[in-house]
Amino acid sequence: MGEVQVQASIQETVNRLQIQPEQRVLDIGCGTGTLLQTLLSFVSETNLVGVDPSQEMLNVAKNKLPKTIELKQGDAEKLPFPDNCFDWVISTNSFHYFSHPEKAIAEAKRVLKTNGSVVITDWCHDYLTCRFLDLILRWFNDAHFRTYGSHQCQVMLQQGGFRNVSIEKYKLNWFWGMMTAKAIKP
Ligand SMILES: C[S@@+](CC[C@H](N)C(=O)[O-])C[C@H]1O[C@@H](n2cnc3c(N)ncnc32)[C@H](O)[C@@H]1O
Structure with a gap:
């Protein structure tokens, strides 16, 4: 995904949030910090937290x-x-x-407060282009695990104990088909 598409997917995500300035926000897989940078317009910087396994990515974000x-x-x-x-x-x-999405969902739920929201934006397997890319990356990119369709994502969140699960699908351009899933911890 190029920088333009990353920015567009982050904007689509942020458009679907109603964060209050005093609320605490965790960005999982924050990478170089593009979402956190965008959230600075809405949320106090002391309430923003990012986590990522890659120290290299975190160093770019820190800068x-x-x-x-x-x-x-x-x-x-x-x-x-x-x-x-x-x-x-x-x-x-x-x-x-x-590689263990159900564990990631359980962890998201654990760290959320009651009535807190999980929001996941990712490539959506319902689109043929993303399905094709998923197939290629599974063969050639060890870091890639797999993409999911909107129904699979909905079921994973429901089975993970989330309520009010909603998924919106949209295209960023002719290639990139995305979804943003939102759900609440009861
Ligand atoms: C394509 S980048 C996306 C970065 C950022 N969220 C964005 O939208 O620009 C994917 C990120 O997921 C991180 N990642 C990979 N495996 C992860 C895991 N098991 N837990 C958390 N983050 C992970 C990678 O290190 C990388 O920074």
Whole structure:
């Protein structure tokens, strides 16, 4: 995905959020910090936290974000945070890397406060182009795990104990078919 599409997918995600300035937000698989940078317009920087296993990515993020934003090295499947401490857990363009998605969903739920929201934006397997790309990457890119269709994503979130699951599908251009899933921790 090029920088333009990453930015577009992040904008599509942010358009679907109603974050209050005092709420705490975790970005899982924050990479170089593009989502966190965008969220700075809405949320106090002391309430923004990013986590990513790649120190290299985190170093780039550190250089472009205010020093008060907490950036931690860690895995979506074993988050280095206590229970019930975030109002929002967001992940953009990263879910297809997680080799145990059900663990990542359980971890997102664990760190969310009651009535907190999980938001996942990722490539959507319902689109033929993304299905084709998924097939290629499964063969040639060890880091890639798999993409999911909107129904699969909905079922995973429901089985993970989330409520009010909603999924929106949309295209960024002729190639990139995306979905943004939102759900609430009861
Ligand atoms: C394509 S980048 C997306 C970065 C950013 N979220 C964005 O939208 O620009 C995918 C990120 O997922 C991270 N990642 C891979 N496996 C992960 C895991 N198990 N837990 C958390 N993050 C992971 C990678 O290190 C990488 O930074």
